[in-house]
Amino acid sequence: MNNFKKAAVALSLATILTGCGGAKGPGTAKDGNEAKIETASMKLVTAVESANYKLVSTEELKNWIDNKEDMIVIDTMPADSYNKNRIPGAVNAELPVKMEDVTPEQKEAFVKALGEDKDKKIVIYCGFVGCERSHVGGLIAEEEGFTNVYRQPGGIIAWIDAGYTTEK
Numbered sequence: 531m532n533n534f535k536k537a538a539v540a541l542s543l544a545t546i547l548t549g550c551g552g553a554k555g556p557g558t559a560k561d562g563n564e565a566k567i568e569t570a571s572m573k574l575v576t577a578v579e580s581a582n583y584k585l586v587s588t589e590e591l592k593n594w595i596d597n598k599e600d601m602i603v604i605d606t607m608p609a610d611s612y613n614k615n616r617i618p619g620a621v622n623a624e625l626p627v628k629m630e631d632v633t634p635e636q637k638e639a640f641v642k643a644l645g646e647d648k649d650k651k652i653v654i655y656c657g658f659v660g661c662e663r664s665h666v667g668g669l670i671a672e673e674e675g676f677t678n679v680y681r682q683p684g685g686i687i688a689w690i691d692a693g694y695t696t697e698k
Contacts, residue, residue: 570660574683583654583668583679588688591653591680595619601651604643606663607686615696617655617682617689625656625666632666640670648675655682655689 578585586594594601595618603620605612612622623643625636644652652671656663664681671679682688690696 566660570658573662574659577662577665578681581665581668581681582672583681586653586680586682588682588684588692588694591617591655591682592689592692592694594651594653599651601653602643602645603653603655604640604667605686606640606654606656606667611657611686613698615686615690615698617686618695618697620655620697623667625663625670627662627666629666629669632670637670640667641674644671644674644676649677651678651680652676653680653682655685657685658687659683659685661685 591603595603603617605616605620605622606625607622608624609622612620612624616622621643623636623640625640626632654664654667654671656667664683664685668679668681684691686696
């Protein structure tokens with residue numbers, strides 16, 4: 531794993547695994563089940579190691595949106611979830627949680643959402659850290675030759691937990 535990717539994974543894990551203020555006891559899990567946090571973290575590390583996309587924290591994505599960065603934000607959740615709450619400005623292109631389950635229609639719709647500019651900043655998210663729809667999106671973007679792809683691993687749940695405004 532290259533140094534940038536190691537730093538991105540370390541930063542992501544630090545974000546996930548620090549800040550015990552909301553936990554019932556020692557640890558990061560609000561419900562006290564640290565094993566679930568560890569499982570999701572390890573799944574994230576494995577996914578990032580297998581891909582060429584970068585990670586962006588919820589806070590950094592919020593800064594990009596506030597600064598009106600030129601980017602495409604893609605929500606990979608089913609349409610009903612997207613319609614309930616989404617990151618402002620996000621477009622919807624539903625994907626499954628496993629690459630082998632992507633239908634040709636889903637891939638076509640996702641690629642269309644990416645646009646034509648292979649160098650444009652693309653941010654992909656799904657529901658929460660343990661969800662891998664955004665990972666599938668990152669892999670498809672990579673296959674299609676996009677070079678500036680980010681995955682926001684906390685998804686809409688982290689966005690809401692941070693107290694940020696959503697669109698409906």
